Amino acid sequence: MKGLVELALLGTGRGADGDARTGTRVDALVAAATVESAEWRLLLAAGAEAVYRQAGIPPFTSVAPPAPARSETRPACSPRAAAALREVLREHRELLPQALERLAQMGQRLAPALLPEVLALKSLELRDALVPVLGERGVWLAEQNSEWAWVLARAQDDTAERARRWEEGHAAERLAALRREREVSPGRARSWLEGVWKQEKADQRATFLEALEVGLKPTDEPFLEGALDDRSQAVRAAASALLGRLPESRLARRMRERVDALMSFTPPATTDGSLWGVVKARLHGESPAGVLHVEPPASLPREWERDGITARPRQGLGERAHWLVELVARVAPSQFEERFGATPAQLVRAAAASEWSLALALGWSQSVVASPSPGWAEPLWDFWLEAPAALTQVEGAPASFYLHALLAHMPEARAEERALQLLERAGPRPVSLHAVVKALPGPWSPGTAERYLKALARRLAGTAADAFAWQASLDPAALALPLASIPHALALIEDAEPARLEHGWARALHTFESTLRLRQRLHEEIAP
Amino acid sequence: MSLTVDQILALAPDASALSAAKKVGTPASWSGLGRSAGALWGECKGRATYQVRVDLSDFATRCSCPSRKFPCKHALGLLLLSASHPAAVPEGSTPAWVEEWLGKRSAAAARRDEKKAERAEVPVDAAAQARRAEKRLERVMEGLDALELWLRDLVRNGLAGLEAQGPKPFETQAARMVDAQAPGIASRLRRLAQLPGSRSDWPQRLLGELGRLALLVHAYRRGDALGPELLADVRQLLGFTVPQEEVAAQGERVADDWLVLGQWVDDEERVQVQRSWLRGVSTGRSALLLQFSAAGTPFPEAFVPGTHFEAELAFYPGALPLRALVRERRSDAKGWSGSLPGAPDVEAFLAEVAVSTARLPWLERLPCSLRSVATVRHEAQGWCVVDGKGTTLPLLGDSHWRLLALSGGAPVDVSGEWDGERLRVLGAVIDGRYEVLWGTER
Numbered sequence: 001m002k003g004l005v006e007l008a009l010l011g012t013g014r015g016a017d018g019d020a021r022t023g024t025r026v027d028a029l030v031a032a033a034t035v036e037s038a039e040w041r042l043l044l045a046a047g048a049e050a051v052y053r054q055a056g057i058p059p060f061t062s063v064a065p066p067a068p069a070r071s072e073t074r075p076a077c078s079p080r081a082a083a084a085l086r087e088v089l090r091e092h093r094e095l096l097p098q099a100l101e102r103l104a105q106m107g108q109r110l111a112p113a114l115l116p117e118v119l120a121l122k123s124l125e126l127r128d129a130l131v132p133v134l135g136e137r138g139v140w141l142a143e144q145n146s147e148w149a150w151v152l153a154r155a156q157d158d159t160a161e162r163a164r165r166w167e168e169g170h171a172a173e174r175l176a177a178l179r180r181e182r183e184v185s186p187g188r189a190r191s192w193l194e195g196v197w198k199q200e201k202a203d204q205r206a207t208f209l210e211a212l213e214v215g216l217k218p219t220d221e222p223f224l225e226g227a228l229d230d231r232s233q234a235v236r237a238a239a240s241a242l243l244g245r246l247p248e249s250r251l252a253r254r255m256r257e258r259v260d261a262l263m264s265f266t267p268p269a270t271t272d273g274s275l276w277g278v279v280k281a282r283l284h285g286e287s288p289a290g291v292l293h294v295e296p297p298a299s300l301p302r303e304w305e306r307d308g309i310t311a312r313p314r315q316g317l318g319e320r321a322h323w324l325v326e327l328v329a330r331v332a333p334s335q336f337e338e339r340f341g342a343t344p345a346q347l348v349r350a351a352a353a354s355e356w357s358l359a360l361a362l363g364w365s366q367s368v369v370a371s372p373s374p375g376w377a378e379p380l381w382d383f384w385l386e387a388p389a390a391l392t393q394v395e396g397a398p399a400s401f402y403l404h405a406l407l408a409h410m411p412e413a414r415a416e417e418r419a420l421q422l423l424e425r426a427g428p429r430p431v432s433l434h435a436v437v438k439a440l441p442g443p444w445s446p447g448t449a450e451r452y453l454k455a456l457a458r459r460l461a462g463t464a465a466d467a468f469a470w471q472a473s474l475d476p477a478a479l480a481l482p483l484a485s486i487p488h489a490l491a492l493i494e495d496a497e498p499a500r501l502e503h504g505w506a507r508a509l510h511t512f513e514s515t516l517r518l519r520q521r522l523h524e525e526i527a528p
Numbered sequence: 529m530s531l532t533v534d535q536i537l538a539l540a541p542d543a544s545a546l547s548a549a550k551k552v553g554t555p556a557s558w559s560g561l562g563r564s565a566g567a568l569w570g571e572c573k574g575r576a577t578y579q580v581r582v583d584l585s586d587f588a589t590r591c592s593c594p595s596r597k598f599p600c601k602h603a604l605g606l607l608l609l610s611a612s613h614p615a616a617v618p619e620g621s622t623p624a625w626v627e628e629w630l631g632k633r634s635a636a637a638a639r640r641d642e643k644k645a646e647r648a649e650v651p652v653d654a655a656a657q658a659r660r661a662e663k664r665l666e667r668v669m670e671g672l673d674a675l676e677l678w679l680r681d682l683v684r685n686g687l688a689g690l691e692a693q694g695p696k697p698f699e700t701q702a703a704r705m706v707d708a709q710a711p712g713i714a715s716r717l718r719r720l721a722q723l724p725g726s727r728s729d730w731p732q733r734l735l736g737e738l739g740r741l742a743l744l745v746h747a748y749r750r751g752d753a754l755g756p757e758l759l760a761d762v763r764q765l766l767g768f769t770v771p772q773e774e775v776a777a778q779g780e781r782v783a784d785d786w787l788v789l790g791q792w793v794d795d796e797e798r799v800q801v802q803r804s805w806l807r808g809v810s811t812g813r814s815a816l817l818l819q820f821s822a823a824g825t826p827f828p829e830a831f832v833p834g835t836h837f838e839a840e841l842a843f844y845p846g847a848l849p850l851r852a853l854v855r856e857r858r859s860d861a862k863g864w865s866g867s868l869p870g871a872p873d874v875e876a877f878l879a880e881v882a883v884s885t886a887r888l889p890w891l892e893r894l895p896c897s898l899r900s901v902a903t904v905r906h907e908a909q910g911w912c913v914v915d916g917k918g919t920t921l922p923l924l925g926d927s928h929w930r931l932l933a934l935s936g937g938a939p940v941d942v943s944g945e946w947d948g949e950r951l952r953v954l955g956a957v958i959d960g961r962y963e964v965l966w967g968t969e970r
């Protein structure tokens with residue numbers, strides 16, 4: 001046949017003479033046909049040969065039949081649960097973490113038909129949640145496709161596997177391996193990083209260095225101190241931030257000395273709390289919160305810069321204020337309590353009255369978000385809520401950022417209370433309701449859920465100017481409302497008669513409803 | 529019977545109807561829900577309240593909404609609801625508005641049959657018809673002569689040059705064949721347009737296809753020598769259509785319990801072509817039901833993969849009669865359970881391929897159902913199914929991942945269509961239940 005194909009490719013007109021032969025029984029048939037044109041004969045022969053080949057396709061034999069999947073240890077979810085899960089996969093991905101968690105809790109696994117779709121998921125967090133519910137079938141299936149090898153790697157969570165991923169994986173995998181190894185053996189993880197330090201690009205070095213926040217220990221100090229002399233600004237800043245969180249590090253000590261040199265605190269005069277004390281303080285013009293005296297340097301000292309404090313401020317902040325932020329952020333907030341003998345609330349209040357209020361609040365807020373600092377999140381949140389908008393016009397909109405970021409660092413009930421205050425408040429808010437509601441971990445307490453729904457009902461009844469802000473809060477709320485509150489929410493939607501509402505409510509409520517119903521279905525269908 | 533979600537998905541006219549259907553597929557959107565042995569019904573609250581009915585015997589639907597999609601989102605929603613919340617659709621006595629529609633449907637079917645019979649009896653102007661036929665014959669013959677010249681030129685100048693020319697030469701030639709009233713040839717040519725350069729073995733494949741085209745021309749010119757059946761095939765391949773009435777009246781009739789083995793939809797030039805492959809449970813006959821849809825219009829009838837129904841089919845004439853139409857349905861569609869009627873092993877199926885190809889050399893596709901095959905990767909062939917004797921059949925597309933997931937490597941019955949080189953798996957029986965295997969992308 002190759003002869004025929006070559007002849008046809010080249011063209012019979014190019015001198016390539018030769019009779020059209022296939023070397024099969026077809027040739028006899030073609031010979032018997034009375035056809036004058038050589039080209040036509042070639043075509044007929046090729047056609048007959050194609051038919052001949054199709055009819056006589058030879059059976060192939062396989063190398064070896066595959067070993068079937070091992071038998072399962074946990075039951076598959078019901079077909080109806082599988083249908084609900086498929087809806088989650090196709091249209092409500094945001095529910096996937098909850099659904100997988102529920103499945104794992106019930107000791108069940110995914111229906112096999114869902115496996116190819118979930119194995120193709122890329123998110124590392126989802127993959128972690130998937131491993132327990134893949135079942136033997138999922139692991140077996142992953143063995144058949146090299147693109148799904150992540151399952152096997154995760155199932156086999158040991159140092160050797162992590163070392164392999166650290167050495168061979170792509171950036172996200174390497175980072176995940178490094179962070180995981182930090183949990184198990186911080187010293188070894190650090191030595192991995194030291195081993196490749198010189199070869200990595202600057203932004204990679206900074207990202208990997210930040211991973212040392214996991215299991216951060218005084219023994220990391222020499223390496224971090226070395227990184228302070230790195231060429232890259234981002235690396236120096238990351239090293240400096242980590243050292244600031246090691247209270248016994250030399251850098252932290254230097255920072256504390258700097259704070260001592262330029263900050264002092266006059267406690268409120270009325271330490272006895274008596275009425276007379278208050279009056280006396282007022283008479284002397286003293287604040288009941290105490291006074292913070294702050295005097296940032298006029299120019300950036302060379303040693304500060306070496307310690308990772310950047311010279312240039314971000315937009316909206318003066319140079320001196322910026323240096324102060326950087327300094328304060330590198331001292332654990334508890335150190336301020338200790339040094340000035342005051343509570344976080346007192347210090348934040350005193351800061352609010354000072355000329356440097358924004359810089360102090362920024363510095364402390366950065367610390368609180370980066371590492372646990374009990375007692376600080378609430379006063380700082382209050383500061384950001386009450387701060388005049390003109391004051392917080394800084395790049396990165398700190399008020400709106402910290403008003404939701406700090407919620408995650410408060411006791412749950414306090415966070416819920418503060419978020420509700422914002423929700424129930426009329427008029428413009430310095431932060432999006434979406435971000436606030438999203439920051440509250442679900443499921444909410446019943447009381448919070450009821451208050452949220454009541455506030456929602458009020459918005460639906462009136463013609464609220466903040467309709468869009470409220471609608472944006474529905475998405476995160478649909479994920480976090482406790483199951484017991486869902487019927488109430490559904491009744492509320494029904495009463496609202498979405499079709500009659502304006503300002504996009506119909507669509508928003510429809511999505512809200514379908515998410516809630518799907519959650520109910522998941523709960524009912526994924527059951528013992 | 530109740531359909532699985534996959535089977536319902538297969539009924540949807542397009543993705544947007546489907547996602548709209550999911551939105552109304554919750555109990556809250558409905559009132560007056562109910563079901564009987566033969567029907568589902570309910571009232572759906574949208575902008576207005578719509579009355580929705582589904583005839584379970586053939587999954588025909590009717591809704592009072594103004595949508596031009598069919599089935600509309602309400603009807604699909606009702607089906608989805610009955611699958612996901614069976615308790616929400618309780619058994620009940622059929623309301624008058626549903627009864628009335630079911631009655632009208634059966635009356636309409638009876639009328640259609642009568643009309644068909646009448647039309648078959650209407651005397652035609654035989655002389656005029658013969659003149660038209662002769663005229664067309666002339667044009668086709670001229671067209672085929674031109675086609676031969678073009679094909680010979682291609683071979684004389686060498687196929688290698690085609691790679692640089694793109695689809696243009698094929699499209700031009702296809703347009704000529706449309707003018708010559710040989711649309712069958714035109715669509716064959718259009719299918720070849722993308723072939724040059726598309727895969728490493730394109731020259732061999734293209735030459736084979738051009739060769740078959742030459743054989744078709746050759747065969748048509750020597751029609752007298754072919755025998756009536758093969759001539760009927762050749763005429764249909766050129767694009768002479770056989771009227772449905774003629775098939776219904778004169779075609780070979782086979783009554784059986786017909787299982788829908790699988791279904792596939794191809795997009796062709798703004799037209800969607802749906803192929804439903806059927807297998808007669810007692811006769812073992814294969815049948816192909818073709819339906820067409822232009823611009824999102826519905827396929828006229830619902831054939832749900834994994835269901836079976838008793839019916840009399842009428843076959844189009846040919847040496848290997850596969851294409852058929854449903855002349856009369858004699859029972860409701862029911863869900864299939866248990867193993868599939870089919871070839872016991874790959875060799876038996878390949879023998880069937882050989883016989884079928886011998887009877888119809890232009891055979892494009894053949895339905896395939898295989899008992900007890902596992903899924904395996906073959907070094908040379910890629911993904912395959914393998915039977916108990918270790919013989920493999922290569923697979924088309926990527927449905928093997930779902931097949932693997934569902935079977936876990938254990939042998940299962942599969943069904944699909946064979947395109948002469950590879951098998952496209954369309955369904956499989958897992959734990960006694962038919963699962964649709966295409967449609968992961970829908």
